[in-house]
Amino acid sequence: MSESAPTNGNGNGKAKGKLAIYWAASCGGCEISILGIDTKILDVAAAFDLVMCPCIADGKVRDIEKMEDGEIDVCLFNGGIRTSEQEYMARLFRQKSKCLIAFGSCATEGCIPGLGNLHNRQSIFDNSYTSETDSTENPDNIRPQAVTEVPEGSLHLPIFYDTLKTLDQTVDVDYYLPGCPPESPRIWEAIEVLLSGNLPDKGATIGENTTVCDYCPRTRHNKKIKEFKRTWEVIPDEETCLLEQGLVCAGLATRAGCGALCPQVNSPCIGCYGPNEGVEDYGARLLSALASVIDSEDPDEIDEIIRKGIPDPIGTFYRFSLAGSLMRRGKRPAPTASSQ
Amino acid sequence: MSEQVFEPKIVGFLCNWCSYRAADLAGSARITHAPNIRIVRVMCSGRVDPSFVMKAFSLGADAVMIAGCHPGECHYIEQNYKAMRRFHMLRQTLKAMGVEEQRIQLVWASAAEGQQLAEAIDKMVEEVRELGPLGWSGNWEENGERIQALEDIVKEHEEAMEVTA
Numbered sequence: 191m192s193e194s195a196p197t198n199g200n201g202n203g204k205a206k207g208k209l210a211i212y213w214a215a216s217c218g219g220c221e222i223s224i225l226g227i228d229t230k231i232l233d234v235a236a237a238f239d240l241v242m243c244p245c246i247a248d249g250k251v252r253d254i255e256k257m258e259d260g261e262i263d264v265c266l267f268n269g270g271i272r273t274s275e276q277e278y279m280a281r282l283f284r285q286k287s288k289c290l291i292a293f294g295s296c297a298t299e300g301c302i303p304g305l306g307n308l309h310n311r312q313s314i315f316d317n318s319y320t321s322e323t324d325s326t327e328n329p330d331n332i333r334p335q336a337v338t339e340v341p342e343g344s345l346h347l348p349i350f351y352d353t354l355k356t357l358d359q360t361v362d363v364d365y366y367l368p369g370c371p372p373e374s375p376r377i378w379e380a381i382e383v384l385l386s387g388n389l390p391d392k393g394a395t396i397g398e399n400t401t402v403c404d405y406c407p408r409t410r411h412n413k414k415i416k417e418f419k420r421t422w423e424v425i426p427d428e429e430t431c432l433l434e435q436g437l438v439c440a441g442l443a444t445r446a447g448c449g450a451l452c453p454q455v456n457s458p459c460i461g462c463y464g465p466n467e468g469v470e471d472y473g474a475r476l477l478s479a480l481a482s483v484i485d486s487e488d489p490d491e492i493d494e495i496i497r498k499g500i501p502d503p504i505g506t507f508y509r510f511s512l513a514g515s516l517m518r519r520g521k522r523p524a525p526t527a528s529s530q
Numbered sequence: 531m532s533e534q535v536f537e538p539k540i541v542g543f544l545c546n547w548c549s550y551r552a553a554d555l556a557g558s559a560r561i562t563h564a565p566n567i568r569i570v571r572v573m574c575s576g577r578v579d580p581s582f583v584m585k586a587f588s589l590g591a592d593a594v595m596i597a598g599c600h601p602g603e604c605h606y607i608e609q610n611y612k613a614m615r616r617f618h619m620l621r622q623t624l625k626a627m628g629v630e631e632q633r634i635q636l637v638w639a640s641a642a643e644g645q646q647l648a649e650a651i652d653k654m655v656e657e658v659r660e661l662g663p664l665g666w667s668g669n670w671e672e673n674g675e676r677i678q679a680l681e682d683i684v685k686e687h688e689e690a691m692e693v694t695a
Contacts, residue, residue: 255687274676274679274683277680278680308627346682346686352673353672470581471584473623474579474580474581474584477580477619477620478579478580478619480619481612481618481620486615487614489614492618496618496619496622500619500622502626503619503622503623504623507623515584516581516587517584517588518588518669518670519627520628521628521629522669525671525673
């Protein structure tokens with residue numbers, strides 16, 4: 191970490207900015223995608239000092255805490271908020287950063303960790319720490335405790351929440367960068383926008399304003415289908431729209447940015463780039479679009495087509511966006527009692 | 531103390547051409563129905579985006595009714611069929627989230643069916659009363675230890691800061 195007003199590597203004397211990259215409830219894929227910008231990472235290093243990035247560089251929470259408010263120029267925050275420690279870090283980075291960016295699907299809409307919102311802490315811990323699952327061996331039934339007393343004093347673990355929250359459900363967010371993970375070229379484009387100083391309005395999603403279908407090379411006709419097929423049931427032809435072939439393809443509700451990678455390798459879009467501009471609830475939009483292609487006017491038949499073809503509606507419509515959706519989670523039996 | 535009767539809040543999306551007129555007719559014909567429904571007039575049942583329904587639930591509705599012209603009689607030719615397909619998909623999705631099926635209902639009522647609409651509303655109110663309040667946003671709240679845990683982290687870090695490196 192450098193001291194006051196350093197100069198950047200290209201010798202133009204402009205002070206370097208400060209960049210933080212942090213993760214909460216996420217998988218680390220976002221960091222790998224950042225490194226995927228390849229040698230351009232050197233341009234990033236020329237423009238910014240990396241003050242924190244637990245995945246790829248050293249950096250101490252204490253040093254961030256010592257900073258002035260707003261001292262960090264840009265914070266790329268990936269991951270949802272599942273524990274008290276993550277909420278603390280989100281608040282800390284909000285306070286210390288001029289520009290806080292919800293980076294990737296987890297931070298913007300909850301992503302796969304957000305599917306845990308169909309459960310609560312109790313049921314997640316039961317699954318992980320009791321012999322309910324065949325892979326778990328825990329004869330003494332040891333479970334993580336928020337506080338453990340040892341002779342030297344109390345040891346604390348973060349509290350695990352019943353509900354995973356997105357970053358903007360926790361703190362104020364300046365910009366959003368969608369994707370699971372954001373594609374490296376899109377990350378570089380976003381960095382260029384930040385470096386240009388020509389910033390979009392607060393709250394904007396930095397990305398494309400169209401859907402995956404726009405990039406999909408398949409031919410489209412009028413869509414009318416009698417049954418939804420699962421991917422393992424059929425080898426689709428490589429020319430025609432996958433949805434017309436009965437596969438649940440989320441391309442028509444999903445923001446472009448990936449270049450339609452999945453449909454190009456004969457696999458339906460699963461919606462990792464989240465909702466397009468102006469859409470409040472991704473799953474509502476997708477289910478609405480899919481419902482309209484069902485070729486039936488008989489309520490019982492419609493019900494049957496949906497039940498057979500989409501046995502897991504939440505996993506289908508909200509695979510990446512349950513926590514960020516209007517409903518946010520499944521019905522909770524009861525809040526988990528105080529001790530973990 | 532007398533026992534409080536639960537009065538469900540129901541949001542109704544009624545189409546302009548049939549069901550809203552049915553509600554109008556019920557009014558002018560002095561047909562009574564339970565006052566628990568809050569009616570939103572939409573041009574067509576096909577205009578009801580599933581997100582309207584979810585927003586209603588997340589903002590405190592106990593149930594949602596979507597009402598439109600009978601199949602085959604849509605002012606916009608076949609949009610009520612789209613509403614029907616969407617309704618079935620939405621109901622199965624909400625069911626998977628834990629929202630009981632009776633909390634979202636699709637009703638057909640022509641402009642002449644004020645009586646039928648009033649009966650459908652009364653029936654729905656009783657069914658939802660039976661189910662009890664939904665209180666969806668209550669699902670999001672953490673228990674009281676969250677604030678304490680955050681304060682503990684701040685305190686711990688402050689104490690750690692006092693130790694010189």
